[in-house]
Amino acid sequence: MVAREILEKFRGKNVLITGGLGFIGSNLAIALAKVDANITILDAMIKGHGGNQFNIEPIRDKVLVKIGDVRDQATMEDMVTGKDFIFHLAGQNDHVISLTDPFPDIDINIKGSAMLLFCCKNRNPETRLVYTGTRGEYGAVKQLPVTEEAPINPRGIYELSSLTAQQLFKIYHDNHGVRSVTLRLTNIYGERAQMNHDRFGVVNWFIRLALDNQSIKVFGDGLLLRDFLYVQDAVDAIIMAAASEKAYGELFNLGGDTPLNFKELAGAIVKTTGSGNWEYAPFSAERAKLEPGDFYSDISKINRIVGWKPAYNIMQGLANTIDYYKKYREQYW
């Protein structure tokens, strides 16, 4: 949980959230609205991604929403001006696209991040940025749990584009005086994620299948380990990192504290929803190639420097998530 005095640091502050109509961005906006931050959301509403106007329903009157693209210089010059904090959550996150077309990742994730940083440097060098990348930046795991010192060997172009964006933030921090914190997020799940396809967000997809009384496919022997993290925990970490002076210039893993295998995950979801079932299925050749094996992150660095650790266990997180989608199913199906 974010301590009240930390959240209070955002009271009345001008905050920009790119990708703010999406999964993590909208939950972040809702959290910051509690202390009346002046929130601007920028979202390109790219088809197949998480942008959904319903996500900000609880704070509709408290935020300014601008539909626009991070790659557009005029938009970004306007957007960054006067902002105290900028949370960069906009991105192309579809692994499958990059297998056939590398350019959306390069354009949106690399060039879009460069545009944001370029505009901050020129128009608002005093701002503070948080960038959320992916655990996929590490690629093949040599040692578990994975620390921030692990070698980086991204396996696909999506993962590489996220890594390059992270390195752009680091270079702007170190050499151009634009402060930022960068994070590598593990598998985040929770309310307000898109539920229309399985190309990202495996936990939420399992939840959809169970709620639809369908069968969840658990690949291989179901023993692959992951650290799943509830979105409210992720939001707390993002806020605490932005509020911490010591965090700037640092890279942090952002993951769960208890690895779980896919068999256990599927079982917990079926049990909590009270519908659906799960079964074993073989890996597709393509998936097997990109599958990095067990992954769980070492989150001791963010705990040590920022003071964050997860507050929810998986059963609490799943229960909240499933309640949400039972209630607002028609907004997401």
Add this chain to the structure above:
Amino acid sequence: MVAREILEKFRGKNVLITGGLGFIGSNLAIALAKVDANITILDAMIKGHGGNQFNIEPIRDKVLVKIGDVRDQATMEDMVTGKDFIFHLAGQNDHVISLTDPFPDIDINIKGSAMLLFCCKNRNPETRLVYTGTRGEYGAVKQLPVTEEAPINPRGIYELSSLTAQQLFKIYHDNHGVRSVTLRLTNIYGERAQMNHDRFGVVNWFIRLALDNQSIKVFGDGLLLRDFLYVQDAVDAIIMAAASEKAYGELFNLGGDTPLNFKELAGAIVKTTGSGNWEYAPFSAERAKLEPGDFYSDISKINRIVGWKPAYNIMQGLANTIDYYKKYREQYW
């Protein structure tokens, strides 16, 4: 030296050299023309870079020159078709540009490399590629000499763009079946480099100053160590790597075998030209920030796997280079 039987592997082969009117590319073309490879050169002749029609004067009748841009899909689809080997030497190499504008590096180095690889995958997946990156991909040095296992922390956007391009080649090799070898080049010097500014190619710039009877500025105490490599050695390494089955999928450092400091370098240049002089000068603040300290690379991996090692010592390389520019000064000044 490339053994004759290795060079013979390129006889009659269809070869594309991007950036082939530039420094390393033109020397590579001249070497491959000796065994009558069918050489196509693609060069965008970007202002301030190394493209110079005079560079290929000795082989003018033996090569096809196309002026075009690696970022252009139609151009690249045409260029890659039917090529047995593709040497990707085109790039934005000006460190200074990226300090104020990140987009040329992202567009030319990242997106241009992606375009090349994308077109190879779709039109000619059987081709073999060689990519020449920079030692700058490593960034701050933690241990000398620098091996291919060293951590990568590029300090500037130019260096980052080169790293991202290298990782694109690796991903296309590992996951998309497009074979490549990637190299990280140290300070290369020699004939056919541009001589109009000091934004890249420090050895050649020192040579120009000496030939103009001017004073070479040696920054700091002049004791910074570098491994300088003569371009004919670099060309041999590139050819041998392309010819080696075992090299595909690998990353190699490409550097000299004897580190030298800038004081020694300047002294050797002044002595060999017989004109000019050298003096100490303080680092500018900007240069000090991007200056990674001593750097020399461990070249044992390319020696072990490919069998290459430098054939020229610095005095021989400098003598050849200085002779060349004395003879063809009007083509480069």
